[in-house]
Amino acid sequence: MTAYFIQAFIYLCAAVIAVPLAKRLGLGSVLGYLVAGVIIGPVTGLVGQETATIQHFAEFGVVMMLFVVGMELEPQMLWNMKARLLGLGGAQVAITTALIAWAAITMGQVWSIALAIGLIFALSSTAIVLQTFQEKQLSRTEGGRSAFSILLFQDIAVIPMLALIPLLALPELVNTGAAHSSGHHDELSLVANLSGWTHAVVVIAAIVGVIAGGHYLAHPLFRYVVKSGLREVFTATALMLVIGIAALMSLVGLSPALGAFLAGVVLANSEFRHELESTIEPFKGLLLGLFFITVGAGISFSLLLEHAGTILALTLCVMHLKAAVLYGLALIFRIRGTDRWLLTLSLAQAGEFGFVLLGYSTQNHVLPTELAQILSMVVAISMFLTPGLFILFDRIIVPRFTQKNNQQQKEDDIDQQGPVIISGIGRFGQIVNRMLTANGYQTVILDHNLSQVETVRQFEIKSFFGDSTRPDLLHTAGIESARLLVVTIDDKEKAISLVRHVKKAYPHVQILARAFDRGHNYELKRAGADWIVSETYHSALEMGGEALKSMGLHPFRVEQMKAAMLEKEQRHEAEMYEAWKKIDEDIKFSHQYTRLFIELEKALSEAINYDRYDRHTRSEHGWVPPPKGYARQIEKEFRDDPC
Amino acid sequence: MKNILILFAHPSPHRSEVNLPLFQACEDTPGITCVDLYAEYPTFNIDISREQQRLVNHDVVVFMFPLYWYSTPSLLKEWQDLVLEHDFAYGSKGKALQDKLFFCALTAGGAEKGYQHEGYNHFTIRELLSPMEQMANITRMRYLPPYALFGARTAVEEQRLDQHISGFIQLLDDFKAGEIDHISTADFITLNEFVRSQEADI
Structure with a gap:
């Protein structure tokens, strides 16, 4: 031994x-x-x-x-x-x-x-x-x-x-060897x-x-x-x-x-x-x-x-x-x-x-x-x-050939674009995948839930079983040559650690991630995700718009309201994130988790109130007719100074 | 009996004083197809084949809009760009719109005298609408002068609205009955003038 x-x-x-x-x-x-x-x-x-x-x-x-x-x-x-x-x-x-x-x-x-x-x-x-x-x-x-x-x-x-x-x-x-190997038994x-x-x-x-x-x-x-x-x-x-x-x-x-x-x-x-x-x-x-x-x-x-x-x-x-x-x-x-x-x-x-x-x-x-x-x-x-x-x-x-045929080499590179890896093929990931494959992009789908993989395979969506937070599985899925990673897995913590790992090990891979709520959104951002969407945000916005329409608001105006809402949110995105980071650190120190949400809520409502008084939103600006007397004013100016 | 299609384009109808009441009056008149384009396509995602079918089903096509910078609001321009396709509306095989009547029902902020060669707008309304006129020509439609309301911002205060609306409904009735065509209206700058001349005849 x-x-x-x-x-x-x-x-x-x-x-x-x-x-x-x-x-x-x-x-x-x-x-x-x-x-x-x-x-x-x-x-x-x-x-x-x-x-x-x-x-x-x-x-x-x-x-x-x-x-x-x-x-x-x-x-x-x-x-x-x-x-x-x-x-x-x-x-x-x-x-x-x-x-x-x-x-x-x-x-x-x-x-x-x-x-x-x-x-x-x-x-x-x-x-x-x-x-x-x-x-x-x-x-x-x-x-x-x-x-x-x-x-x-x-x-x-x-x-x-x-x-x-x-x-x-x-x-x-054969003759000389026969003596030697007579005892040598054949392989099974x-x-x-x-x-x-x-x-x-x-x-x-x-x-x-x-x-x-x-x-x-x-x-x-x-x-x-x-x-x-x-x-x-x-x-x-x-x-x-x-x-x-x-x-x-x-x-x-x-x-x-x-x-x-x-x-x-x-x-x-x-x-x-x-x-x-x-x-x-x-x-x-x-x-x-x-x-x-x-x-x-x-x-x-x-x-x-x-x-x-x-x-x-x-x-x-x-x-x-x-x-x-x-x-x-x-x-x-x-x-x-x-x-x-x-x-x-x-x-x-x-x-x-x-x-x-x-x-x-x-x-x-x-x-x-x-x-x-x-x-x-x-x-x-x-x-x-x-x-x-x-x-x-x-x-x-x-090197000799690249000097000679530089142009040819470049064309080859475009032809061999890396695939997209989608981690998590639930209802959310499926839609993202459908968009990509319908437009001719190759995707590799990973999910750790076997019955989910089996279900989507029935719809001819090619997906693979495996825990995408494991580095070796990402490797076999081709993360080195991937251009894009879409993170749509259900486990909050795993999503964050996946983003952090990939951003660190493969900084060239762009990461799109789905968040559950504001806190998760910011945590994904801190982990290095390039673009994050909160899972319910857009559908809630759609329903809010539909509610306004049901109340008799003109559909085009509703679109403007939705845009204004999004804009408001985005305008304060950076400061909210900074506030969150600061509060999050304080709270980690003092273990007062509820304070985080109270502070965040305060910051958000302040931001929205600011907008309300400022009145600088798209809905207030768009297609406002000129004041009642404007035509007469122009007429007068023209008479004074014809041009 | 002619079929009339009104394509209404107003991006902020909640602030409209003339166009919206005019459009609603048309909606209340039987036998006229009234389309609020900004309501149907709030994201500008126009259904091309549906719009083409609408054109095919009608004999008179009306663009109803407030004049924005001497042209239509942007969705109505988008509608033209998408719906009036080659081999449908123009080109050697594009005869779907042949001999249909076309005119604009518009409101303008400036007074009528501003829309003259000597006025501050330098062009008549017919001249300013020449892209629309040429669009009608190339799509083999018959172009008629516009039904226009000038000084629209003060029309309500000056009690000009009711007459504008009732005049328009009467005009649509005449179109329906086939009593108006491009020949009888050819010499007028606006359809409003044509209506006035008819009244004078009576």
Whole structure:
């Protein structure tokens, strides 16, 4: 037990020190984790043999990441991507495999080994690339989307690759290896002893099961859990879901990451999406970080020094070749400008699936162990260099293009305006939302009341379950890129703390808030809300106007009265607020709450009386006819001095 | 039998001494459609298709208003801007108003002699209303001179109101019967003069 604590402490400590440092230096968190791994692994030797075991565990971070990625991708969007997915992804995998295999053959490898190497290096690192895209907010660019479709295709392509690799087994390796691995038992599998077509049936049934389960079972399950009101049970359910899918996929021999992705896509439309995302997010982040550390720690300095020249040369060859293929594809698919370079540089590395395939290939006697070790160094080093390529993209390519196409860049920015987040979808929030969506603005709606979310979902208003006062949920809802936050939640105190938090953490977000009464209004104002409306004020004003009309007042005059009333209120708004602040502070000190209201009432009635005597209101001013004798006066003046 | 539509525009009817009693007298006369525009559209949110339908349903269109800076109150201008659309009121397909009779029933603060080339207003009332006249022309309506009350601020004190109102009701009866058109009234600066000349004939 002690040993585990010490190890866990070393890993966490390395991450805590290295990652913020790397981020501050503008190198990105991935490089920070990698360096942390190198330091605790090969440099200081604090951790060692267990990295391989931990790596298997940490790969689960990739599964979670694809689950989260899937949730951000609705089925419709995935369908719209199909051309890019098959065309771009298919071409990248096929061409890269072929070129690398050809290169290996010219270096004197047999064709079967060459093909295996080609397949291994055709894959890129989903973990590094998607994590970096998210961090640098590149996911929504053309280049980011293209890279994503290639990565997705690669994840799918791993499945036939795993089927193909055993067929490439070398007879001489099988013979020598048979003695070694006779005792090695197969992994738990449902499909190991099935014939081809039953295997296919089981696989399809599993996929259909995941989709149908996500569609029909997830909702009642989460509903049941949410009604219990225990947050940790929700977390447990989310983990259970992802782990369960991963287990099922592994059992039928599919990629767990792909299964999780599918489940994510199915749940993309669910009202629990944001809550799920924010629950999974920290696990995903930690496990991915752990994964990157193990990649760094797994670099063997002795092997590296021994074959330094070969490994470095191979790494550079592979990366150049992959980059060249990507650049060519970007040309063919008409991806322009910075996007072309983003695609080229982001996917030039080999990926974590490379490790998996390498291990699998040696197990199946396709690759000799020594070659596999060198190749796994190549994979690790290429992953290690990737953050460097992103820095190159950020520091050199982007500035050059922004100088060149300044105008084009600006147009793109307008196109990608941030969404509006509406917190609280009661009767009030619904009207605000309807106004926004009817005019084509995208909204993200959050409400902590599940039955409310379910009710408005029946009216095709897309809303999500979750407590918007929790910072992580706001984060998954996209508060960083939001332009506007509308606060219409029922809980007075929570509304104030939400406004205060958002104004402090994201000062660029404009906040519109609904207040219950004057005191709440001022408290929201003090918390930093940009615009506040008291919930009953305008409807009361309307009814007051209607009452005047019923008493026989002309409708147009009633409008003037309403305007005058509003104006009066607004004119004294600032001084009332100052008075409130002062009184509020005094009272906090003396605990005499009732005095606050008495003092406020006094201030307000004084203000209104002032108006009454001053008579400077719109209703007194408007459309007053000239005095009775005015025409004669003008006439006289004209006669005296005709003009 | 012609249908008459009165579009009344007064932003402060509670202070009105002439226009409101005149409008109320019209409301009490059967067979005339009376619309208080400021009451129907206090927020200026004019229902365009409803107003167009009203025009289509009538043969005589009257703007009733106090003269504000030699023009209509702002809501009546807004009404023109919104309701008289291309392809409805004008343009090659806009013939909805063809051959309808149009005139203004207005009150002016200044005395009639002020509205002369030599007077302090420098223009006759017909000249000042030329935008309205041209609006009628381009919408293929028949423009008639205005029914006007000058020196309106002192009309009550000078006991001119009753005669103004009864004259107007009589005029509307003649319109209803189809006895007045743009040809018989063409030579007059105001409809009031036309009425006087008719009385003189009798």
